[in-house]
Amino acid sequence: MAHGGHSAWVELVRRGAPVSGRVSLRGAFTVRRPPPGRGRLALISALATGIPLIVGELTDQLALGLTATLGAVTAIYYPRSSWRYRARALPVVAVGSAAAGTVGALAGGNPWRTAIAVAAVAFVATVLFAALLAPPPGAVPIVVACAVATQLPPGIANIGTRAGLTLAGAAFAYLLTMIGSRGDQTGPSRRAVAEALKALATMSDTVGTKQTEVTRHDAEREIRRAEVIVARDRPGGALAAIAARLRRVFTRIVDYTALTGRPPPASVALRLRDYAADVASGRYDPRRGPGRVRGPAGSRRPGGGHGPGAGQGPGWWWRRRSAPPAQPDGTSTAALATAWVGAASRANLLADRAEARNRPVGRSRTSSPSRAAGPGPRHSRSAARHRQDHTSWAWHRLAVTVADLAHPTGVRPLAPIIAPTRDLLADGLRPRSPAWPWATRCCLATAVAALLAIAAGVDRPYWAPVAAASVLEVRTARVAGQHTVQHMLGTALGALAAFALLTVPLPVWSLIVGVMALQAAIELLNPANGGFGALLVMPLTMLVAQVSGPGQSAESLLVSRLVDTLLGLVVGLAASFLLWPRVAGHRLPYALADCVGAIGALLANLLAEASPPGPRSAPRSTERVGREPRRAQRDRRRGAARHHVEATLEWLSEMHVEADNEPGEAAQATWPTVVAARRLGYLVLLEPPGLRDALPATAGTPEGIRLLFGQLAAGMRGDASPPLREPVQLPPFPPLLREFAALVDSAPQR
Structure with missing residues (x-):
């Protein structure tokens, strides 16, 4: 890409600085599509929550079943990670949830111990999740397990039994997660590779705009993530081949832009998005290999493994930006077969011309006077051909690289360097690490929220520290304000839904079914918008309260829950602005x-x-x-x-x-x-x-x-x-x- 003066370039970047990470209050009302694979996670979470309750009701020990559900939070962690990585990481989460529930059970019955226990668990969980760079949901479910355990009746069992039940519930959630995900064991790899292809397509589309640096970094990040997940899942066939070629596509796009000074053709992004759709849905042919290109009639093109059309339907480089993606049956590319063959031949011809230009030639046909005359029309035409050859050569390399994505062989994937957990902890727990102020802020906010709720005389004050922790999970003031708006609106609407639900007397089995349905809906819709999660959490907590203590007044439960939540949200928002805001x-x-x-x-x-280059002697045997x-x-x-x-x-x-x-x-x-x-x-x-x-x-x-x-x-x-x-x-x-x-x-x- 062309470069101007350095000071002008810096000023251009400064004025065109994108704000990709900045959020606003308007974003609180944005609804996104749930990520792929969320339905399976919602079902597993509902079963991990509901089955312990069902077993408790059948054995006439419903309180013990409710204690076991504290370990169900294990199922919702690391949903996008590989199956093998979750098999190692989730047991650690299970032990953490059981430990948090045990600490909460030890502190139950005393307001001061409750505040200190919840604050301590919030501090430890926040600093560990921040140091390990763990994805959402972070420390909040662990804080929920501790806070709920403080409010369970202390006489249902001794501390050892309650800790064992929580650990058993976590183990059950772990087994459900592993068994339920085994059928889709390569699903994380498929989704990661598809996201990397989409990021490459976006990078190709935005070259030359003010979003160039952001999309380029996003593509690099998604490629790295895909390489790590594929290295852990160890899939084979075409999926591993595509993952092994992602970084080469990134390099070719950068090279093309640097040599030509303009973005790649729109057909590059279209084809990458087609690959992403095929990879995400599993619609790719692992038997397809080099030198085999299937046209509309199943024919082969000789030499397909070396041309830009190898490995996919012909004609895709000539599609317009407005054209719909190609269908798996190949009907949308059949009419463009002739155009693709011509384009491929032209690219090969120009590439051969670029190579021939560097070979020694015989006597030049140009006379000496012509050479001495300086640059003229013929020289201009030669320079134009030189630029055209460079452009064609760069285009040919990019076309071949993207086309080779469909080849199941030819590139041996290199396993990326994955930092061990001890190195992540050592780096994340340095004195300069932001994990310490984030954890301290969450600790102080949860303690203050719990003490204020206890001082206000709320019957069940545990939701105040949970609400404060949910606000501070996002770490920054602007995002905390957005989440506060979402939680306030969702809680207000959820209170109305919960009141309408609790006015009708329901048997215990109906309450358990309702808890399972709401838990599944929360895990499915919460990533789309945090307000949906807050709306559904309100009736869920009301049903859990009815299960654990039937006969309580619906009005008192709702008032207590509203006061708790609003108090915790206000404390969390104030802490984000006052405690280490920068x-x-x-x-x-x-x-x-x-x-x-x-x-x-x-x-x-x-x-x-x-x-340094130079002649080398033959190496000795040693x-x-x-x-x-x-x-x-x-x-x-x-x-x-x-x-x-x-x-x-x-x-x-x-x-x-x-x-x-x-x-x-x-x-x-x-x-x-x-x-x-x-x-x-x-x-x-x-x-x-x-x-x-x-x-x-x-x-x-x-x-x-x-x-x-x-x-x-x-x-x-x-x-x-x-x-x-x-x-x-x-x-x-x-x-x-x-x-x-x-x-x-x-x-x-x-």
Whole structure:
């Protein structure tokens, strides 16, 4: 892509900074489609909640069955992760829910102990989930298990029995989850690969717009996520082949844009979305292989494994943007077969011409006077053909790469580096980690909400700390305001629905069925809009209260529940504005410094591996024996360095999104620096051929590059002045020099 002056580029990025992570109160009323696979999760959650109640009613021990349901929260965690990862992670969640229920049971009956227990569980759960970068629902279900346990009758069983029942309920939820998901064991991989293809299509569509940097980073993040999930699920066939080629498609789109200065044709995004639809639904043919392209009549095109049409129906590059996606039966592409063959032949011809231009030729037909005359019409036509050949060559490479997605063989997937849990904890629990202020804020808010509810004389005060924790789960003030509006509206409407439900006397079995139906509806609709979840939680809690203590007044239950919830929401919203409201903004310079340091370490690693060209002597037998271990060690070192860059880029983006929803202008002020760090990081991660060729000619040493990027990282933190824009230590690769200079220009000046 063309680059202008560095200061102008920085100002352009500053004025066109997208606010992808920023939310508004208007977004509180947005309704989204539930993510794929949510129906299965809703059914499993309903069964994990309802079956312990059914067993308790059959054995005439309904209170014990209600205690076992506290472990049912295990079923709702890590819904998008791989089956193998959930098999290892959910037992930890089960133990955590059982421990939270036990702490709540120990504190039950005393208001002060209740407040302290709920606050302690909220602190520990929040800091652990934040340090482990766990996805939603986070700490809130664990806090719910503790808070509900404080209100159960203390005489139903001793503490050991209640802890065992909660753990048994969690184990039952775990077994349901594993058994229910085994039939769709590759489902997480399918959905992750489909999301990555959609992100690549969006990236291709938005090249050259102000959303370019956001969509490019989103595509990189989704590719990384798909690689991790596929590595854990270990699927085979075409799905693994598509996952192995995602990063190559990303590279080809970037190369095409850099060589041509314009976005890829619209047909690229259309085809990627077609692949995404086929992968998500499972409609792909795993038997399709290289050299086999099925046309409308099932014919083969010779050489299909090497042309841009290999592996899919013909003619797809010539579809218009308004054309509907191709159907699985291939009827929409049958009429374009001839056009595709012609386009493929033209692309191959131009690519061959580009290669022939670099081969030595005989005597030129151009006379000496003509050559001495300088550039003329013929020279202009030659330059135009040169540009056309470069464009055609870039297009051919992109077309072949996208077409090869359908091949089930040919690329061996490389397992990504996945950080162990102990490393995540060690990194997430550092003194500078935002997990500490987030957890402290949640701890204080839940304690204050519980004490205020107890002081107000509420019969069941446990919903106040739960409401406060649900507000603070989102961490930033702007998102907390949005969630507060959703919960207030949902609670008000849910109170009306609960009052109408409780005015009719229902038998216990009807109440249990209602609890199961509401639990399934909550898990299905809550991701679409938090207000739906709040609306359904109100009647659910009323039914649970009727199950645990029949004969209670509907009016008193509703008043207690409303006061609890509104009090907790107000306390949580106030805490988000008053207690550490700029956590992410203050830690954004440290995230930038970590990212810059990781990029420098990877570049230094590449330089250390590069060797100057020249004749080499034949290796000795001892050298040949030790070559493979050294190569494996080098690959591990490079993989670890690449993983560090990817992880720091992801953490930098997460911190920027969080800061964008905090008070102040920290996110807007640092946006040019974030963009420059992303561009430099992705350039080094791509390892383009020009960079590899320039490494042997580098004047600096690997240690010099580390020191250079260390100085730049110190400049990001404000501890020192940034280095020069054009340091001599960098490889003589123009794109790398441009991106480094842009990063220096955008860094804060002392």
